[in-house]
Each structure stands twice: as structure tokens, then as C-alpha cells.
Amino acid sequence: MKSMTGYGKATVIRDNRELTVELKSVNHRYLDISTKIPRMFVSFEDLMRSVLTQFLARGHVDVFLNYCLVGDTDKVVTVDMALAKEYVDIAHKLSQTFPELHHDFNVNALMHANEVLSLKQAEEDESVIREMVSQAMYEAVQNLNAMRETEGNKLREDLLDKLSGMENLLQKVKQFAPQVALQYREKLYSRISEALAEVPLDEARLANEVCFFADKCCIDEEITRLSAHLAHAREILAEDRPVGRKLDFLVQEINRETNTICSKSSHLELTNVALEMKNEVEKIREQIQNLE
Numbered sequence: 039m040k041s042m043t044g045y046g047k048a049t050v051i052r053d054n055r056e057l058t059v060e061l062k063s064v065n066h067r068y069l070d071i072s073t074k075i076p077r078m079f080v081s082f083e084d085l086m087r088s089v090l091t092q093f094l095a096r097g098h099v100d101v102f103l104n105y106c107l108v109g110d111t112d113k114v115v116t117v118d119m120a121l122a123k124e125y126v127d128i129a130h131k132l133s134q135t136f137p138e139l140h141h142d143f144n145v146n147a148l149m150h151a152n153e154v155l156s157l158k159q160a161e162e163d164e165s166v167i168r169e170m171v172s173q174a175m176y177e178a179v180q181n182l183n184a185m186r187e188t189e190g191n192k193l194r195e196d197l198l199d200k201l202s203g204m205e206n207l208l209q210k211v212k213q214f215a216p217q218v219a220l221q222y223r224e225k226l227y228s229r230i231s232e233a234l235a236e237v238p239l240d241e242a243r244l245a246n247e248v249c250f251f252a253d254k255c256c257i258d259e260e261i262t263r264l265s266a267h268l269a270h271a272r273e274i275l276a277e278d279r280p281v282g283r284k285l286d287f288l289v290q291e292i293n294r295e296t297n298t299i300c301s302k303s304s305h306l307e308l309t310n311v312a313l314e315m316k317n318e319v320e321k322i323r324e325q326i327q328n329l330e
Contacts, residue, residue, distance in 0.1 A: 039281060040330040042097035043187030050174045051108075052166055057172040058104045061182045063092075065327055066098035075103040082171045089175040093183060096330045097279040103171075114254065116156050125151045152278025157270065193325055194275050198323050201275075204292075205268055207315045208261065211299065214308040215257055257299050264295040282329035289326055293319045 042075040054189055071087055085313045103329055129143040149155055153216055300312040 039190040039196050039276070039278070040183065041193055041328050042186065042330050043189055043328060044182045044185035044280070046172045046178040046180070046185065048177030048181060050170045052170055055166070055170065056106050056108050056168075057170045057174050059171075059178040060102040060104075061099055061178045061210050062102075063094070063097040063099045063182060064187070066096060069094055069096055070098040071101065072099070073101045073103075075101065076105060078104055079105070079167075081169065082168060085168065089172065091177060093179045094330075098281060101183075105175075118154055118156070122148055122151070122154045133327055143321075155256050182322070192330065193328055197275060197322060197325055200325070201268055201271055204315060204318050204322075205265075207311055207318065208264060208268070209306060210311045211257070211315075212261060214311065217262065225266040253274065257302050260295045260298050260302075264292060264299075267295065269291045280330045282326060285326045285329060286323075287318065289315055289323050292322070 042063055042065045044061075044063050047058065049056065049058045051057075069091065071090055073083055073086060075083070089102075090099060120234075125148055126143075133141040133143075135140070146282075165242075267288055271285065271292070274284050274288065293316070296312060296315045300316065302311065303309045303312055
């Protein structure tokens with residue numbers, strides 16, 4: 039199990055080239071990749087995305103790439119021989135035309151002549167750069183996933199604790215549930231007796247009214263389904279794969295059953311317990327948003 043929040047970094051060095059990849063991920067409904075890379079690496083963007091989709095299922099991931107040359111430079115000096123010959127020929131003609139002038143045109147002067155020499159960056163070997171990008175991305179995503187897994191394990195423990203709390207509250211609900219109809223009967227009997235003190239009480243009609251109310255406020259089905267959902271949540275948390283979406287759907291079902299229990303309750307203690315359950319469900323929902 040992994041969280042969607044994490045950071046991973048890797049640096050690869052080849053000869054005098056150094057390439058660093060940094061990955062930062064946060065919550066997102068799907069896998070959303072944003073690259074912030076130099077223009078010369080745009081052609082490798084598909085490679086970067088391919089590596090990430092291989093190891094990540096969800097989350098917004100920012101990709102940062104830095105590339106530099108270290109040590110000896112890769113720049114090369116080129117000579118325009120045709121232009122250099124033109125300079126030499128013109129210098130020779132000038133010396134013939136003006137013999138009284140001192141002829142000091144030499145190789146050093148030729149090298150300083152405009153545009154004879156030019157400095158250019160050596161052409162990069164694309165296969166080497168591709169290999170560096172691939173390795174850096176692979177190592178960075180492994181480091182990212184290591185952090186996400188550490189966070190995910192912490193989330194699992196926290197969610198298991200919250201599920202235990204929900205199960206304890208559900209036990210209280212089970213204890214209070216049978217008292218709802220009995221409490222209603224006592225209240226109804228007391229009110230009727232007080233209002234109609236001189237009129238004999240029709241026990242049969244009272245029983246029918248209590249039965250109707252008991253059927254209306256019965257939460258046995260909700261308790262059964264809620265118990266099954268909590269057990270299923272534990273099973274999902276034990277899986278070694280992305281479970282965020284499954285748990286998100288399951289929590290919606292847990293929330294629905296909890297809301298139904300609240301709406302059916304007219305028992306003070308039961309209502310208080312159900313409200314505690316709703317509070318725990320919200321905490322669980324917030325945590326699940328962090329899971330891949």
C-alpha cells in the first residue's frame with residue numbers, strides 16, 4: 039500500500055555529463071504527470087512518462103530535470119578553411135601592392151581574423167542521453183515509491199485503528215438498538231395514561247402502534263451491512279496493490295449506512311453513538327484521499 043505523497047531524486051553521471059531527476063507527487067484522482075524539463079529533452083518526454091506509468095497508478099507527479107557538463111568541456115573549435123585562405127590571399131596581394139609596408143600577417147593573426155574560428159557545443163550522443171534519462175527516471179521513481187510506501191504503511195495502521203474504533207461504536211449500537219422500541223412503548227404508554235386517565239387503555243392498539251414504530255426504526259439490516267463493510271475494509275487494507283479507489287467507494291457505503299442509523303434513531307444514546315460514527319467516517323474518508 040502506498041500514499042500518493044512523496045519525493046524521489048536520482049543523479050546519473052556519464053563521463054563529463056551529469057543528469058539529475060527529481061519527482062514530487064501529491065494527491066490526484068488519476069495519474070497526472072507534469073514535466074518541467076529543458077527544451078533539448080522534450081524528445082525524451084514519452085520515455086519519462088512510460089517509466090512513471092509503469093510504477094505509479096495515481097497521483098499528480100511533477101518531473102524536474104537538470105543537465106550539465108562537468109570537468110572537461112564538450113565544446114569544439116571549427117575552422118573555416120575557405121575563409122582563412124581568402125584572408126591569406128588578400129594579405130599576400132596587399133604585401134605585393136604595398137611593399138614598403140611591414141608584412142607581419144602570421145598564423146596567430148589569421149586565428150584572430152573574424153569568423154575564421156568558431157566555438158561550438160559538440161553534438162550529444164542521443165543514445166547515451168536516452169540511457170541516462172531512463173536510468174535516472176527509474177532510480178528516482180524507486181526512491182519516490184519507497185517514500186510513498188513508508189507513508190502508505192503509516193496510513194494503513196491509522197486506518198486500521200479507526201476501523202477498530204468504528205467496530206467498537208457499532209457494538210454499542212447493537213446494545214442500544216433493542217432498547218429503542220421498548221423506550222418508545224414506555225413513553226407512549228405514559229403519555230396516553232396521563233392524557234386519558236379515566237379511559238381504559240387498549241393494550242392491543244398500543245401493541246400495534248409499538249410494532250409499527252419498531253418496524254419503522256429497525257436498524258438490523260444497517261447493522262449487518264455496516265459490519266460487513268468494515269470487515270471488507272480490513273480485507274482491502276491487507277492487499278498489496280493500489281486500493282484507494284476501492285476504499286473510497288466502500289467508505290461511501292459505510293457513510294450511507296451510518297446516516298440511515300442516525301435518521302432512524304430516536305434514542306438519545308444511540309443517536310450520540312451514531313454521530314460519533316459519522317465523525318470517524320469523515321476522518322477515514324480524509325485519510326483515504328491520500329492512498330494510491
